[in-house]
Amino acid sequence: MTRIPTRHLGTLAVSAQGFGCMGMSHGYGSSDDEQSVGTLHHALDLGVTLFDTADFYGSGHNEQLVGRALAHRRDEAVITTKFGFANRFGEPTAIRGDAAYVRQACEASLRRLGTDHIDLYYQHRVDPGVPIEETVGAMAELVREGKVRHLGLSEAGPATIRRAHAVHPISALQSEWSLWTRDLESGDGAAAVCRELGIGLVPFSPLGRGFLTGRYTSVEGLEESDARRSMPRFADGNLERNLAIVERLEELAAARGVTAGQLALAWVQHRGEDVVPIPGTRRRTYLExxxxxxxxxxxxxxxxxxxxxxxxxxxxxxxxxxxALRYVNG
Structure with a gap:
């Protein structure tokens, strides 16, 4: 295995593949903190530098976990986190992007992460009730104060990206991108705008929430709390049709002597030198x-x-x- 090369999100240098930490606290059933910490340490050892979390994941637990795991090698890690889901502690669903909330959320994330700065700070979803200029203006204040180094958006649409970038340089757009989610690729879509403006692309769920690995042929083995149980692509009827795609991927992967997941992930890596996917896992074997x-x-x-x-x-x-689709491509 070669040393992981470097790619750039705007002017921010990161490993060409990052690590999505969400599943260690949120979305995919129960997990073991010590196992997760060991996997994060191993990621650093392998040369991964980009670690992605959010205040929403596990109602703050994921930030605490990531902060604890990376504290001893903080200067080697590029920590990214996100704000915007104001319902993370059980309140009614709400997306907030007002200036007061941006500051409140950042201060809370810094405490949970145990750090004095966030390397890349994303708006998790665009607040339709607040002008993006207000949100990014507040984020820019955090940059001037040294609490944040770079700014990003998640699941933002082309027009919003342009308006945000006019207020302060945006370094990265984090959106879902994989063989079965290709919204970014439309001719006048977000990827084209990002490339025009010099904004990096950070695909989350590049393995289709694990489905493209071939390890999931039904939802029966998933815990009741696993979010995939309620996702349309894992529903009866849809699941069977999507499995036919995975079966063909497995045939192509076998011809190359790799796994279907590796083939799917390599496809995302080949989308461009400005693309840094963030697959996640709890286990060292899948990380490797x-x-x-x-x-x-x-x-x-x-x-x-x-x-x-x-x-x-x-x-x-x-x-x-x-x-949930209401807040995609905002």
Whole structure:
């Protein structure tokens, strides 16, 4: 395994593959903190520098976990976190981007992370009731105070990205991007705007919430608290159709001597030098498998074959339910 190369999110240098920490506290059932800490330490040892969390994950638990795990090597880690879900402690669902909340959320994240600065601070979802200029203006104040180094947006639409970038340089857009979620790729979509403005792209769920690895053929083995149980693409009818995509990926992967997950992840890595996916896992073995995908060079013919195996119009079901989709591409 080669040393992980460097890519840039705006002017921020990071490892070409990051680490999504959400699943250690949120969304995918129960986990073991000590196992998670060991995996995060191993990621650092492998050369991963970009670690992604959010105040929403586990109602703050994930930030505390990440902060504790990385404290002893803080200067090696680029820590990113997010704000915006004001319901993270059980309040009614609300997205907030007002200036007062931006500051309140940042101060709370700094305390939980146990650090004096956040390397990259994202707005988790765009607040439709607050002008993006107010939100980013408040985030820019945090940069001037040294509490934040770089700014990002998550699941923002093209027009919002332009308006935000006009207030303060945006370093990264974090959105879902994988073989079965390709909204960013439309001709006038967010990826095109980011590339015009020099903004890096950070795909979350690059393995389709684990589905593209081939490890999930039903939801029966998932814990009751696992969010995938309620996601449309894992529902009866949709699941079976989507499994046909994975089966074809597994055939292509076997021909290369790799796993389906590595092939799917390498496809995302090949989207451009400005792309830094953040696959997540709790286990060292899967971490090593993900990092090894960086060594997988794909020819134009192989990329075409992968896309033919997973055509965007054949994916069954939306990635979220209707209530969550309201805040996508905001």
């Amino acid at each position: 498998e993900n990092v090894a995908a960086l060594d997988l060079a794909l020819s134009a013919d192989e990329l075409a074959a992968i896309e033919a195996a997973a055509p965007r119009d054949r994916v069954a079901g939306t990635r979220y339910d209707a209530s």
